[in-house]
Amino acid sequence: MTELETAMGMIIDVFARYAGGEGDPQSLTKGELRVLMEKEPGFLQNGKDKDAVDKMMRDLDANGDAEVDFNEFVVFVAALTSACHKYFVQAGPK
C-alpha cells in the first residue's frame, strides 16, 4: 500500500472502531462521539466537556439526523487536516 492508501485506511479504521459501539455501526451516536473525543485528545476538544461534545455533534451532523455518518466524519477530518497544513506552512521556513 502507498502512504496515501494507508492514511485513508487509518481514517476508515478509526471511524469503524468508534461507530461500532452502539446503534448503527455505520454512524457515530453522541455517546460514541464522546468516546472518540476522549480517546483522540490530541486535536479534538475534551470529550469530558459536555458542551464541547454537544457543539461538535452540531458541527459534524450536517444532515441533522443526530448521528455522524462517515461522509460527515471525513469532511471534518479534511477540514482539520487543511487547518493543520495551514498552521505548518505558516510556522515553517519561508
Next chain:
Amino acid sequence: MTELETAMGMIIDVFARYAGGEGDPQSLTKGELRVLMEKEPGFLQNGKDKDAVDKMMRDLDANGDAEVDFNEFVVFVAALTSACHKYFVQAGPK
C-alpha cells in the same frame, strides 16, 4: 500521536513531497500531479496516460489556477476515502 493524527500527518506529508518538486512548493503543477499519479498507482489512474492526468487536473483544480493546492487535494482525498468506505461497507458482512 493518535491514529487519526498520524493519518492526517501522512496526507500532509504526501502532498508536500510531490508539491515540492517545481514551482510553488505549496501546490501541485500538472507535472507534479503526473509524478504523484505514477508513484501512487494503487487507487489513482495511471500517470502515464496523458488524458488521465489532464482529466484529474481539471477535476482537482477547483479554483481554475492550473495548480492543485492543499485544500483542493484534501477535498479529493476525502471524496476518495468516502468512496472506499462505501465500497468496504457494501462488500463487508451485513
